[in-house]
Amino acid sequence: MKILVCISxxxxxxxxxxxxxxxxxxxxxxxxxxxxxxxxxxxxxxxxFKEKQGATVDVINVGGxxxxxTLRKALAIGADSAIRVNTEAKDGFQVAKELANVVKDGGYxxxxxxxxxxxxxxGMVPGMLAQMIKANFVNNCIGLEIEGDKATATxxxxxxxxxxxxxxxxxxxxxxxxxxxxxxxxxNMRGIMQARKKPLNVMEPANAASATEAVKFEKxxxxxxxxxxxxxxxxxxxxxxxxEAKVI
Amino acid sequence: MSVLVYxxxxxxxxxxxGLEVASYAKAVAEKMSASVTAITFNAEETSELGKYxxxxxxxxxxxxxxxxxxxxxxxxxxxxAEKEGSSVVxxxxxxxxxxxxxxxxxxxxxxxxSNVVGVPESTEPFTVKRNAFSNKAFSFTKIATDKKIIxxxxxxxxxxxxxxxxxxxxxxxxxxAHDFDVEVQSVDKATDKVTIADAEIVVSGGRGxxxxxxxxxxxxxxxxxxxxxxxxxxxxxxxxxxHSEHVGQTGKPVASNLYIAVxxxxxxxxxxxxxxxxxxxxxNNDPDAPFFKAADYGVVGDAFEVVPKLNEKLKEFxxxxx
Ligand SMILES: Cc1cc2nc3c(=O)[nH]c(=O)nc-3n(C[C@H](O)[C@H](O)[C@H](O)COP(=O)(O)OP(=O)(O)OC[C@H]3O[C@@H](n4cnc5c(N)ncnc54)[C@H](O)[C@@H]3O)c2cc1C
Numbered sequence: 281m282k283i284l285v286c287i288s289x290x291x292x293x294x295x296x297x298x299x300x301x302x303x304x305x306x307x308x309x310x311x312x313x314x315x316x317x318x319x320x321x322x323x324x325x326x327x328x329f330k331e332k333q334g335a336t337v338d339v340i341n342v343g344g345x346x347x348x349x350t351l352r353k354a355l356a357i358g359a360d361s362a363i364r365v366n367t368e369a370k371d372g373f374q375v376a377k378e379l380a381n382v383v384k385d386g387g388y389x390x391x392x393x394x395x396x397x398x399x400x401x402x403g404m405v406p407g408m409l410a411q412m413i414k415a416n417f418v419n420n421c422i423g424l425e426i427e428g429d430k431a432t433a434t435x436x437x438x439x440x441x442x443x444x445x446x447x448x449x450x451x452x453x454x455x456x457x458x459x460x461x462x463x464x465x466x467x468n469m470r471g472i473m474q475a476r477k478k479p480l481n482v483m484e485p486a487n488a489a490s491a492t493e494a495v496k497f498e499k500x501x502x503x504x505x506x507x508x509x510x511x512x513x514x515x516x517x518x519x520x521x522x523x524e525a526k527v528i
Numbered sequence: 529m530s531v532l533v534y535x536x537x538x539x540x541x542x543x544x545x546g547l548e549v550a551s552y553a554k555a556v557a558e559k560m561s562a563s564v565t566a567i568t569f570n571a572e573e574t575s576e577l578g579k580y581x582x583x584x585x586x587x588x589x590x591x592x593x594x595x596x597x598x599x600x601x602x603x604x605x606x607x608x609a610e611k612e613g614s615s616v617v618x619x620x621x622x623x624x625x626x627x628x629x630x631x632x633x634x635x636x637x638x639x640x641x642s643n644v645v646g647v648p649e650s651t652e653p654f655t656v657k658r659n660a661f662s663n664k665a666f667s668f669t670k671i672a673t674d675k676k677i678i679x680x681x682x683x684x685x686x687x688x689x690x691x692x693x694x695x696x697x698x699x700x701x702x703x704x705a706h707d708f709d710v711e712v713q714s715v716d717k718a719t720d721k722v723t724i725a726d727a728e729i730v731v732s733g734g735r736g737x738x739x740x741x742x743x744x745x746x747x748x749x750x751x752x753x754x755x756x757x758x759x760x761x762x763x764x765x766x767x768x769x770x771h772s773e774h775v776g777q778t779g780k781p782v783a784s785n786l787y788i789a790v791x792x793x794x795x796x797x798x799x800x801x802x803x804x805x806x807x808x809x810x811x812n813n814d815p816d817a818p819f820f821k822a823a824d825y826g827v828v829g830d831a832f833e834v835v836p837k838l839n840e841k842l843k844e845f846x847x848x849x850x
Contacts, residue, residue: 293797297664297665299665317777373633376630398662398800399661400660400667401643402640402642403642404629404642407628407634408634412634416710420627432713438725439718439723442712443712443713443714444710456778456779461778462765491640491673492639492670493672494660494667494668494669494670495670496667496668498665499664504824506821508825511828511833517825518841522845527806528786528842528845
């Protein structure tokens, strides 16, 4: 089985979010970038397939040279090779098209992406990619088993879960549940050494057009001070929730 | 010209989120001097949609679509958009809508803006405000394509009544075998409880509650308020509560009107999941707990004393205001 894992390079959750150039650009100053958490679950599941059922695992990112350390980390976790499509990621549509361009020639049976990336939270790349390459698609995937060319996937729905059956080639939008968090793989010294020698191929982009553009950013208005209520005067809390916030 | 809105239903009944997207579609249509057409799948009673601005309902009735199917539904929505000449399609951000929207975007060659929080700032160019960076910022996103898909964040617009009345029309999209290549085997739903995604109020407990045996008072509060229960990550990791209740960055997002956090410190990964909740109440015995900085109302006190007292008062309040 040939697996491709899409890796989004995103600011670490604890990063302070700031903008520059008159609030038109994300300020990367002092921001630590990591593998998108949803993708990390997918990558670990791919490693499981590799170890238990035999598979080759490539990782891919659409982005500039600054994303290479993130791809190297994925290699250190155990991916066999990495691809970087050398263009700035502009929106979900463009990224999906660039990925589709690689996937259609790559002979992949399974493409694992994350449900959404934690920076722009678009939640569109995996579904768009699936549609572009006419592969089957399961979103919010929290469980995946593959036997031959048949797949059984579990998907989170509002208020429960759903089990689906389908066939390869398949694209999933994965999340926590694909593997347990305690099973997430962390690169060890040997992995890091090996990663240096693994191929990281840079591909030129197909120059796909984007469909949307973030023209400006804004931070939420600073929150007012919390109103503290005396634990002996809980009537006041109920009064505020009823009359001021109007939520009960 | 019309704005097309996908209305979700469950067991034939329109979901409340469906009325919210209808209200929103009406506001978008007004900006564009257009009308609103809705598409429903196996919904029975659809006349109330008129009250929220829908002028025409395309009713798909098809047993093969009894269970949600992203591929087939998006195929049908695309055909409805073509038939109605709709350049804008509005969907909710339920798990199902988020599943089908990207498929639809490719089929329609439409730019898709998800997690949108308001009516378009302008329609030429078409610019919407959306949540980004796990709700830590807003992005003003321009959709450059002729056709557009908007995913409306839950509770971002609310219900707005208008006095239209909706005509109904049966609609039979052409579906092909490929639409059924992903097949639902089973659905496992906790039906008797309010779910985090649908809840107007969420009551959540953290490690400060010391153990699963102390959740009775949290469940009681949820019962009184008709709320869903939730928890912080360590609580579900330790097995005190099911994983489906874990809220935060790696868990579920909350967009309720009210979020009550009991014994939760307010770590940034937790807050990432609840930023979209409108009003936040924190009960914590540590006045320096970071959650107080994110909260609207706070009670510094021992949960084991505060919560039972609060439950009594909430009960009285509910009885009086029933
Ligand atoms: C990559 C990553 C992802 C993560 N994702 C998530 C996530 O999605 N969701 C999430 O929740 N966490 C997440 N975390 C964990 C997060 O950092 C915190 O560890 C977690 O939120 C803490 O949970 P807690 O507040 O319940 O527990 P604690 O930090 O132990 O806090 C308990 C609180 O209860 C208070 N308390 C104690 N006794 C009482 C009492 N009797 N009455 C009232 N208050 C009391 C304490 O003062 C304290 O503030 C993530 C961490 C990482 C590294």
